[in-house]
Amino acid sequence: MFFTATAAPNGRVNMSPRSTDMFRVLDDNTVLYLDRTGSGNETAAHLAINPRLTIMFCALAGPPLIMRLYGHGRVIHRKSTEFAALLAQHYGGQAPLGARQMVMLDFDLVQTSCGYGVPLFEYQDERPQMDAWARAKGVDGIEDYWRQKNQTSMDGFPTGLMDQ
Numbered sequence: 001m002f003f004t005a006t007a008a009p010n011g012r013v014n015m016s017p018r019s020t021d022m023f024r025v026l027d028d029n030t031v032l033y034l035d036r037t038g039s040g041n042e043t044a045a046h047l048a049i050n051p052r053l054t055i056m057f058c059a060l061a062g063p064p065l066i067m068r069l070y071g072h073g074r075v076i077h078r079k080s081t082e083f084a085a086l087l088a089q090h091y092g093g094q095a096p097l098g099a100r101q102m103v104m105l106d107f108d109l110v111q112t113s114c115g116y117g118v119p120l121f122e123y124q125d126e127r128p129q130m131d132a133w134a135r136a137k138g139v140d141g142i143e144d145y146w147r148q149k150n151q152t153s154m155d156g157f158p159t160g161l162m163d164q
Helices: 042-049 081-090 129-149
Strands: 002-007 013-018 023-027 030-036 052-058 066-077 099-113
Touching (some): 030 066, 052 099, 081 099
Antiparallel strands (some): 023 030, 052 066
């Protein structure tokens, strides 16, 4: 699990947990993750206004450690040729049902810290709810959900999700 943090110049700061199975390292200063449908789309809305993005990893088992990647992020829309190329190159050409976009981070700073305050947890498994929810909704139901829940942030900023 990792966390993304974004903020527009005003409004709320957002921090969201993400699954590492969708995370890819592209080169020494670029990472990417395939973003699946959520109850909101704050990251996309914030990046459209202000490209600052921080990704944070915490060691939940083993030695304590926190790592943050600081830089500028951008959304790659699912209907773009860039999305298709990255999907083919880094995800075997297959997007899970409900994949709504990709987020790329070009980072210029990596910072580590002790992580002593992070509790120890044992990994059990991925939660099955995301896939079950997506299957129950189906492609059309997911697009309806995006129209209802993912076009603006909680502060009313547009996400650009359906603008393609």
